[in-house]
Amino acid sequence: MKLYEQLADDIERQIRRGVFRHGDRLQSVRETSQQRKISITTVVRAYLLLESRGLIVSRPQSGFFVNLRKGGRDAEAKAEPAAKPVFVSSAVDVGRLVLSTLRSISNDDAVPLGSPYPDPGTFPFDKLNRNAHAAGREVSGRGMMHALPPGDPKLIRQIARRYLDKGLAVDPAEIIITVGATEAINLSLQAVAKPGDVIAVESPTFYAMLMAVERMGMKVVEVPTHPELGMDVDALAAIAQEQPIAACMVMPNFQNPLGYQMPDDRKQALVELAERLNIPIIENGVYNELHHGERFPSTLKSFDRSGLVLHCSSFSKTLTSAYRIGWALPGRYRDQVEKLKFLNTLTTPPIPQAAIAEFLEREGYDHQLRRIRKVYAQQASLMRNVVMRFFPEGTRVSSPVGGYVLWIELPPKVDAMVLYQLALERGITIGPGHMFSVSNRYRNFIRLNFSTPWSPELEQAVLTVGKIAQNCAR
Amino acid sequence: MKLYEQLADDIERQIRRGVFRHGDRLQSVRETSQQRKISITTVVRAYLLLESRGLIVSRPQSGFFVNLRKGGRDAEAKAEPAAKPVFVSSAVDVGRLVLSTLRSISNDDAVPLGSPYPDPGTFPFDKLNRNAHAAGREVSGRGMMHALPPGDPKLIRQIARRYLDKGLAVDPAEIIITVGATEAINLSLQAVAKPGDVIAVESPTFYAMLMAVERMGMKVVEVPTHPELGMDVDALAAIAQEQPIAACMVMPNFQNPLGYQMPDDRKQALVELAERLNIPIIENGVYNELHHGERFPSTLKSFDRSGLVLHCSSFSKTLTSAYRIGWALPGRYRDQVEKLKFLNTLTTPPIPQAAIAEFLEREGYDHQLRRIRKVYAQQASLMRNVVMRFFPEGTRVSSPVGGYVLWIELPPKVDAMVLYQLALERGITIGPGHMFSVSNRYRNFIRLNFSTPWSPELEQAVLTVGKIAQNCAR
Numbered sequence: 001m002k003l004y005e006q007l008a009d010d011i012e013r014q015i016r017r018g019v020f021r022h023g024d025r026l027q028s029v030r031e032t033s034q035q036r037k038i039s040i041t042t043v044v045r046a047y048l049l050l051e052s053r054g055l056i057v058s059r060p061q062s063g064f065f066v067n068l069r070k071g072g073r074d075a076e077a078k079a080e081p082a083a084k085p086v087f088v089s090s091a092v093d094v095g096r097l098v099l100s101t102l103r104s105i106s107n108d109d110a111v112p113l114g115s116p117y118p119d120p121g122t123f124p125f126d127k128l129n130r131n132a133h134a135a136g137r138e139v140s141g142r143g144m145m146h147a148l149p150p151g152d153p154k155l156i157r158q159i160a161r162r163y164l165d166k167g168l169a170v171d172p173a174e175i176i177i178t179v180g181a182t183e184a185i186n187l188s189l190q191a192v193a194k195p196g197d198v199i200a201v202e203s204p205t206f207y208a209m210l211m212a213v214e215r216m217g218m219k220v221v222e223v224p225t226h227p228e229l230g231m232d233v234d235a236l237a238a239i240a241q242e243q244p245i246a247a248c249m250v251m252p253n254f255q256n257p258l259g260y261q262m263p264d265d266r267k268q269a270l271v272e273l274a275e276r277l278n279i280p281i282i283e284n285g286v287y288n289e290l291h292h293g294e295r296f297p298s299t300l301k302s303f304d305r306s307g308l309v310l311h312c313s314s315f316s317k318t319l320t321s322a323y324r325i326g327w328a329l330p331g332r333y334r335d336q337v338e339k340l341k342f343l344n345t346l347t348t349p350p351i352p353q354a355a356i357a358e359f360l361e362r363e364g365y366d367h368q369l370r371r372i373r374k375v376y377a378q379q380a381s382l383m384r385n386v387v388m389r390f391f392p393e394g395t396r397v398s399s400p401v402g403g404y405v406l407w408i409e410l411p412p413k414v415d416a417m418v419l420y421q422l423a424l425e426r427g428i429t430i431g432p433g434h435m436f437s438v439s440n441r442y443r444n445f446i447r448l449n450f451s452t453p454w455s456p457e458l459e460q461a462v463l464t465v466g467k468i469a470q471n472c473a474r
Numbered sequence: 475m476k477l478y479e480q481l482a483d484d485i486e487r488q489i490r491r492g493v494f495r496h497g498d499r500l501q502s503v504r505e506t507s508q509q510r511k512i513s514i515t516t517v518v519r520a521y522l523l524l525e526s527r528g529l530i531v532s533r534p535q536s537g538f539f540v541n542l543r544k545g546g547r548d549a550e551a552k553a554e555p556a557a558k559p560v561f562v563s564s565a566v567d568v569g570r571l572v573l574s575t576l577r578s579i580s581n582d583d584a585v586p587l588g589s590p591y592p593d594p595g596t597f598p599f600d601k602l603n604r605n606a607h608a609a610g611r612e613v614s615g616r617g618m619m620h621a622l623p624p625g626d627p628k629l630i631r632q633i634a635r636r637y638l639d640k641g642l643a644v645d646p647a648e649i650i651i652t653v654g655a656t657e658a659i660n661l662s663l664q665a666v667a668k669p670g671d672v673i674a675v676e677s678p679t680f681y682a683m684l685m686a687v688e689r690m691g692m693k694v695v696e697v698p699t700h701p702e703l704g705m706d707v708d709a710l711a712a713i714a715q716e717q718p719i720a721a722c723m724v725m726p727n728f729q730n731p732l733g734y735q736m737p738d739d740r741k742q743a744l745v746e747l748a749e750r751l752n753i754p755i756i757e758n759g760v761y762n763e764l765h766h767g768e769r770f771p772s773t774l775k776s777f778d779r780s781g782l783v784l785h786c787s788s789f790s791k792t793l794t795s796a797y798r799i800g801w802a803l804p805g806r807y808r809d810q811v812e813k814l815k816f817l818n819t820l821t822t823p824p825i826p827q828a829a830i831a832e833f834l835e836r837e838g839y840d841h842q843l844r845r846i847r848k849v850y851a852q853q854a855s856l857m858r859n860v861v862m863r864f865f866p867e868g869t870r871v872s873s874p875v876g877g878y879v880l881w882i883e884l885p886p887k888v889d890a891m892v893l894y895q896l897a898l899e900r901g902i903t904i905g906p907g908h909m910f911s912v913s914n915r916y917r918n919f920i921r922l923n924f925s926t927p928w929s930p931e932l933e934q935a936v937l938t939v940g941k942i943a944q945n946c947a948r
């Protein structure tokens with residue numbers, strides 16, 4: 001038994017014997033480390049283990065607290081088998097880690113470097129809110145019947161028109177409006193695969209992809225992914241020879257966390273492979289509009305001749321995350337996805353759909369996008385510079401060509417969960433690499449969000465993360 | 475091969491040979507019946523069979539149209555194995571029937587006797603819309619982090635307070651806000667059972683329950699249900715001896731479609747049985763506030779000592795269906811349901827939550843409810859009288875003590891799908907009994923909605939349905 005497991009068991013015994021009661025605060029990581037003369041890393045690991053056992057909860061900038069709520073531990077223990085650090089075809093359980101991480105970074109005072117969301121300051125709230133107010137009067141009276149899938153016809157037309165402007169001819173009848181891209185991806189996956197099936201994903205991959213797989217009780221196989229060119233198509237072909245792959249989930253543009261844009265020939269090769277092997281591809285396009293360069297990127301959908309690509313996207317990264325409006329273009333699986341949408345949430349709320357449709361029709365969405373793209377490109381380069389100068393030697397940083405996150409590889413000695421915990425104590429959040437894989441291969445990686453307007457405070461926060469990383473790397 | 479199958483095959487051959495093209499209108503039911511000298515019932519069955527094959531679609535008050543869209547038939551055929559009219563442990567496929575039925579009754583001009591939704595005229599749109607406008611300003615800027623599950627703390631407090639007022643002490647920390655009761659039920663089911671498991675439901679049951687089972691690839695067993703006392707607890711016990719039951723889905727108050735309220739001793743017996751056999755109960759309480767009598771009904775949750783009851787409800791029947799705000803009280807499964815909520819739709823949109831919380835805090839929800847209850851009780855008795863006087867001899871009608879639907883048993887000769895189709899041609903919708911079971915046992919039952927304010931036109935529509943039923947019964 002490892003030292004951190006011994007420590008965790010020791011503290012668990014104290015809790016069970018009543019030394020600590022529900023709501024009591026545990027000693028801080030530093031206090032415990034000094035008192036027991038063991039490393040900070042070990043204490044953090046022990047606390048995280050106790051958290052995963054449901055016995056303690058962490059609160060940002062306050063520390064860890066005992067949690068003995070009814071149903072706590074046993075329910076957790078049952079739902080959460082021990083994490084298996086297997087690489088190929090792993091059952092997935094990242095949902096709880098992601099939820100607890102996101103929750104601990106929902107503190108207003110914390111610097112949100114760990115946030116997966118764009119800075120809400122970029123969103124045109126006032127206009128949307130005005131539209132929603134007007135739509136509320138009109139839509140509400142109509143009743144539910146009009147809100148049935150596939151969704152608001154005006155919004156569907158606007159979405160089709162935008163694709164057309166980018167050169168992709170989309171049949172409006174294919175579009176299904178969903179509760180964010182999350183639901184679109186979930187329904188797409190459910191339409192093409194069943195529990196127990198193996199799904200191919202990028203490595204690292206956006207954890208929402210892993211969560212979709214987890215939700216359905218499927219397994220993932222992580223396909224080697226080039227940090228600038230995307231998923232290795234030959235590697236996928238080789239994996240598919242060894243075991244049946246039910247579907248492939250890809251984010252070909254401005255992938256979260258890597259930030260690359262797959263070149264067109266590689267996109268085409270991927271779609272052709274999928275056609276040859278009859279493997280549906282779920283394409284996550286939520287960052288497409290956030291290209292730092294001039295041109296809108298091509299989609300896998302545009303190379304698809306056989307209806308095998310299920311393209312998913314949303315307005316949550318570019319217009320507002322509060323409305324939770326996304327959509328699916330499910331190709332030949334359109335009718336199944338529509339039916340699953342109906343089964344899953346019945347309808348997508350009509351008022352936000354109408355408000356966004358109105359905005360797209362006349363409020364200068366493209367103008368707004370041009371502004372954001374410019375800002376993100378600048379902030380990417382500012383944050384990259386600070387990281388390269390002040391993070392430990394051996395650190396490597398991604399060069400994103402879209403989106404708003406950096407992916408950072410730290411020296412192998414740095415454990416990102418420990419770094420996460422220590423940064424949190426300083427009021428700074430980061431995205432630990434553990435969330436982006438079901439293997440343990442990104443333990444020394446972190447994701448930083450650069451969507452917040454650059455400021456001395458922000459720069460200071462990045463510097464602080466670098467300083468903590470320096471300490472961990474020693 | 476039956477006559478209607480022959481007719482369907484004949485028409486399918488014509489479509490395949492190109493006699494009809496995509497979008498062409500088929501002859502009306504009457505025309506085909508006269509021309510081929512076969513009964514209207516046979517023609518309607520043939521058309522419905524073609525519709526289930528994905529070859530034609532029906533549009534209200536226009537007729538049937540050829541549908542040859544790419545991916546149409548083969549995809550359908552793959553997704554939809556032939557319906558098996560087995561009673562016990564059936565795989566479920568009602569989703570498509572329900573969606574197509576609801577869609578065909580979403581016509582503004584049609585008399586919505588088939589609607590599952592309350593008349594939107596009862597909803598306080600203006601106040602809610604004002605609240606949403608104010609909340610939009612405040613909530614949007616906060617970003618997504620604040621919208622993570624379990625949901626808006628103010629709304630959660632208000633929901634807990636309302637239960638407390640009714641005598642049910644609810645820990646606010648147990649409540650999880652969802653996208654309508656639909657999501658709450660889906661997540662609850664997923665938390666307690668897995669694909670292939672057998673779920674016990676009432677017979678007849680609300681089709682949303684069947685759809686939740688269908689979504690997860692589970693099976694149902696229909697438990698005999700007394701039209702005034704609810705699920706037969708002894709029958710459930712007997713069924714559970716024969717096969718493992720993974721969960722039981724129940725609507726104990728103002729059940730849709732039967733309208734009964736389970737007596738307290740029966741509720742208690744059901745919960746005790748569930749505890750003895752360790753079977754989780756998913757309690758659908760969406761109609762609880764719509765009691766026609768004086769008192770708020772007791773819940774299964776209030777008899778639950780072991781955390782086995784997952785209570786689900788929403789504001790969609792009483793306040794607004796446009797916002798899609800529901801919740802779950804998942805007992806000992808709370809943490810699993812919260813995690814599944816996060817996996818399914820990430821967050822519930824925050825603005826509608828804030829708008830409803832504000833309404834509950836100060837806008838006289840109880841006053842509004844008292845008014846609706848009185849109206850519904852009156853309209854129930856008006857519609858019941860018309861049905862009893864003008865429907866075919868042998869017709870039986872439910873006596874609902876809450877909610878806004880009547881359940882009507884017609885003479886055995888009447889096929890509700892045929893009645894549905896013929897009524898639709900007259901601009902009137904009804905809910906065919908086929909939607910409320912996976913067996914074929916409610917072929918001669920229909921559900922009528924009495925939430926629309928009573929008027930001569932409405933009375934005329936009910937009379938017309940009665941007249942068509944008279945013809946079918948001959």
